[in-house]
Amino acid sequence: xxxxxxxxxxxxxxxxxxxxxxxYTDSSSTYLYWYKQEPGAGLQxxxxxxxxxDMKQDQRLTVLxxxxxxxxxxxxxxxxxxxxxxxxxxxxIGGFKTIFGAxxxxxxxx
Amino acid sequence: NAGVTQTxxxxxxxxxxxxxxxxAQDMNHEYMxxxxxxxxxxxxLIHYSVGEGTTAKGEVPDGYNVSRLKKQNFLLxxxxxxxxxxxxxxxxxxxxxxxxxxxxxYNEQFFGPGTRLTVL
Numbered sequence: 184x185x186x187x188x189x190x191x192x193x194x195x196x197x198x199x200x201x202x203x204x205x206x207y208t209d210s211s212s213t214y215l216y217w218y219k220q221e222p223g224a225g226l227q228x229x230x231x232x233x234x235x236x237d238m239k240q241d242q243r244l245t246v247l248x249x250x251x252x253x254x255x256x257x258x259x260x261x262x263x264x265x266x267x268x269x270x271x272x273x274x275x276i277g278g279f280k281t282i283f284g285a286x287x288x289x290x291x292x293x
Numbered sequence: 294n295a296g297v298t299q300t301x302x303x304x305x306x307x308x309x310x311x312x313x314x315x316x317a318q319d320m321n322h323e324y325m326x327x328x329x330x331x332x333x334x335x336x337x338l339i340h341y342s343v344g345e346g347t348t349a350k351g352e353v354p355d356g357y358n359v360s361r362l363k364k365q366n367f368l369l370x371x372x373x374x375x376x377x378x379x380x381x382x383x384x385x386x387x388x389x390x391x392x393x394x395x396x397x398x399y400n401e402q403f404f405g406p407g408t409r410l411t412v413l
Contacts, residue, residue: 224407286335
């Protein structure tokens with residue numbers, strides 16, 4: 184079946200890099216996403232990668248996609264306290280369906 | 294642009310009561326969705342709509358009904374609330390893939406701020 188898995192918690196020190204990992208099961212996914220949810224708010228798209236790419240860089244964010252292993256990661260360089268949030272991995276499959284992981288709560292210690 | 298808005302933000306119900314959650318978007322999106330978010334389970338799709346007047350079941354539709362009478366609104370109804378429906382409910386919307394702006398080309402979903410519902 185369709186499933187997206189990610190670890191629930193990650194704690195890093197301010198200034199360090201954070202790496203959030205995700206695995207997915209559906210090989211037909213076209214786009215993979217990272218959404219960010221801040222306390223009391225809805226999800227906002229942080230970045231995405233098309234399934235025929237293996238890396239995408241956007242300022243402090245680096246997305247790596249290993250299609251063979253169905254593994255997606257998000258690296259945040261120079262993590263700041265403002266990066267504390269829940270990060271959701273998601274994959275788009277079919278015409279419109281998006282499957283979300285359970286979310287990884289990132290704690291950034293000052 | 295207000296984006297996606299949801300009302301109410303919070304609600305407490307007793308078992309058996311009914312209520313309707315309202316979602317509104319001003320981006321002329323065709324697709325709209327209702328999700329519920331529970332700890333450790335991510336977002337689960339309840340119902341969705343691909344256009345005005347059409348709705349379909351998602352992953353967890355039981356106990357909920359929806360209506361999309363106007364393109365900009367998507368209503369989620371609970372006819373007889375149960376404690377298992379205690380959750381945070383999110384509405385989202387987007388264009389069909391490849392239509393609209395560049396952001397639609399990768400099918401970004403736009404989310405509302407959520408409704409926190411407690412059923413006692």
